[in-house]
Amino acid sequence: MCGIVGYIGNRQACPVLVKGLHRLEYRGYDSAGVALINEKGELNVYKTRGKVQDLENYMESKDVSGTIGIAHTRWATHGEPNNVNAHPHCSNSENLAMIHNGIIENYAVLREMLSRKGYTFKSSTDTEVLVQFIDYIRTTNKLSLPQAVQQALSQVVGAYAIAVIEKNNPNQIVAARKGSPLVIGVGEDEYFLASDATPIVEYTQKVVYVGEEEVVVINRGEELTVRTIANVEKTPEVKTIELSLSELEKGGYPHFMLKEIFEQPRTLANSMKGRVSLDKKHVVLSGFTNNKEKFLGARRIIILACGTSWHAGLIGKYMLEEFARIPVEVEYASEFRYRKPVIYPDDVVVAISQSGETADTLAAVELAKSNGAFIFGICNVVGASIPRNTDSGCYTHVGPEIGVASTKAFTAQVTVLTLLALCIAKEKKTIEEEAYLEIISELAEIPRKMEMILKNNDEIATLSRVFTYAQNFIYLGRGYNYPVALEGALKLKEISYIHAEGYPAAEMKHGPIALITSEMPVVVIATHAGMYEKVISNIQEIKARKGRVISIVTKGDKTVKKMSDFCIEIPETVECLVPLLASVPLQLLAYHIAVQKCCDVDQPRNLAKSVTVE
Numbered sequence: 001m002c003g004i005v006g007y008i009g010n011r012q013a014c015p016v017l018v019k020g021l022h023r024l025e026y027r028g029y030d031s032a033g034v035a036l037i038n039e040k041g042e043l044n045v046y047k048t049r050g051k052v053q054d055l056e057n058y059m060e061s062k063d064v065s066g067t068i069g070i071a072h073t074r075w076a077t078h079g080e081p082n083n084v085n086a087h088p089h090c091s092n093s094e095n096l097a098m099i100h101n102g103i104i105e106n107y108a109v110l111r112e113m114l115s116r117k118g119y120t121f122k123s124s125t126d127t128e129v130l131v132q133f134i135d136y137i138r139t140t141n142k143l144s145l146p147q148a149v150q151q152a153l154s155q156v157v158g159a160y161a162i163a164v165i166e167k168n169n170p171n172q173i174v175a176a177r178k179g180s181p182l183v184i185g186v187g188e189d190e191y192f193l194a195s196d197a198t199p200i201v202e203y204t205q206k207v208v209y210v211g212e213e214e215v216v217v218i219n220r221g222e223e224l225t226v227r228t229i230a231n232v233e234k235t236p237e238v239k240t241i242e243l244s245l246s247e248l249e250k251g252g253y254p255h256f257m258l259k260e261i262f263e264q265p266r267t268l269a270n271s272m273k274g275r276v277s278l279d280k281k282h283v284v285l286s287g288f289t290n291n292k293e294k295f296l297g298a299r300r301i302i303i304l305a306c307g308t309s310w311h312a313g314l315i316g317k318y319m320l321e322e323f324a325r326i327p328v329e330v331e332y333a334s335e336f337r338y339r340k341p342v343i344y345p346d347d348v349v350v351a352i353s354q355s356g357e358t359a360d361t362l363a364a365v366e367l368a369k370s371n372g373a374f375i376f377g378i379c380n381v382v383g384a385s386i387p388r389n390t391d392s393g394c395y396t397h398v399g400p401e402i403g404v405a406s407t408k409a410f411t412a413q414v415t416v417l418t419l420l421a422l423c424i425a426k427e428k429k430t431i432e433e434e435a436y437l438e439i440i441s442e443l444a445e446i447p448r449k450m451e452m453i454l455k456n457n458d459e460i461a462t463l464s465r466v467f468t469y470a471q472n473f474i475y476l477g478r479g480y481n482y483p484v485a486l487e488g489a490l491k492l493k494e495i496s497y498i499h500a501e502g503y504p505a506a507e508m509k510h511g512p513i514a515l516i517t518s519e520m521p522v523v524v525i526a527t528h529a530g531m532y533e534k535v536i537s538n539i540q541e542i543k544a545r546k547g548r549v550i551s552i553v554t555k556g557d558k559t560v561k562k563m564s565d566f567c568i569e570i571p572e573t574v575e576c577l578v579p580l581l582a583s584v585p586l587q588l589l590a591y592h593i594a595v596q597k598c599c600d601v602d603q604p605r606n607l608a609k610s611v612t613v614e
């Protein structure tokens, strides 16, 4: 949800900022802008509706000189995406320019107060209110900019990562955060700031993660100074990040999404590295080993997540209940946080989040934590807010996921959940040794089997042409394949804008079957492992009503193949691991349909990668 970048140093700031915006564009892409202070101390602000490329075009003939600047790529919350609502926003005095990621909840009250004091507003944004409020406090109380930011933020309710610069002061950026991520890159005589490390990594590996409610003063050529909003001095902790530039590029693929789908055999192996023993005889998860008693004493497990991560959680539930015999509830974090849930101190909460920044998941984690539950995080982005708020956990280690539609993070989440279920089950002795060993050796085979599925890419691309103009889709699966159906439908709708619903196959006859006509494509996951015979009956019900069936079957299957209009084969594996394989052709199907429809696959409309607002 919005990406922010800042630079101060010896380079020209604009190219650094624009490149940074491109890297952060996955976070929001409805408008973009830059503010720069040139040698004369003038503050130049350029912003436009559209993508970062539109901003670049707009700035072609403008004065973009200056070695200090801030920039923003937006995902609209307050006010439609247009030139006026784009960031940076300025104070009426045009002395201050500010960028912001987050939501100021009490902005209406502040706006009213400022209006009474004579301030006028050009935009409908909460950000313009905040920058004017900082200006008001600065001028009324005759404070320095850092002091004014501190005082203003102490009266603000909401979430923010902000950066402010001031006309005639080319030597200072003031930044702060609460609830939204902010990273400072520390270079030689230069500093970078950004919503995540991706714009920073090509200049420096040294970063400081700004803490909750901290205000950072970045003075040219000086050490960083950090104070909390309540004015407690902090020592910035410089960390080294491990992120390579190649992970941030498309590497020859037309889209990040396709690259990330194809990366899965490798990323899956990475998620298991050091966790599944080389002799394939046992699984070790340090996050589990160090907190064994919490899991063994758990009354139940509550999984908290949103979207695709929630689907992974559902698969996790099936595994944890089957193998570890612990009751599991899978909750939408957005519902959990507001519905006064019953949380026991002996509950274990598993929070799943690719970004580690999803506002609802973070708030749900905080709620569970304040009720005494033990929190275990499964996240991808190292050092993000959710892993920093958990008691323990493990990273999925798939590298940056840049395509807005989650693919490799999903399969990695399912992998880590499998490992967790196996660890608990082994310790509780609720799994037969034979089943335990079989799952481990099958897990080790999954990357190779995924490679086999990826070889069908061209075939799936051809199949996708048949459905380019479909208006609706239904996805069906049972047992472990039910969450796969939900995930397949979500992938299709988010990137191709085709309406798609996932159902447990047996639920069809309780209502949705009324939708079946010869116009309705129905994707059925009908693998040998996973209630095969029952799913065959469900397919017959669809065929009897002339629905068009695209089936995902186990290699060599003849029965379902004969009944289907189209069929995609996947290699055989144990039932609980079928989702890892079955989701790959569904990702490819959604991808190719979206490409056929000329949709913006990596940056679908209305979406953003990291949902840091509720």
Ligand code: F6R
Binding pocket: 306, 307, 308, 309, 310, 352, 353, 354, 355, 356, 357, 358, 361, 404, 405, 406, 407, 490, 491, 494, 609, 610, 611
């Ligand atoms: C769909 C997708 C979203 C995310 C959801 C949670 O492809 O990516 O549904 O899964 O917004 O995000 P994280 O996992 O970052 O908490």
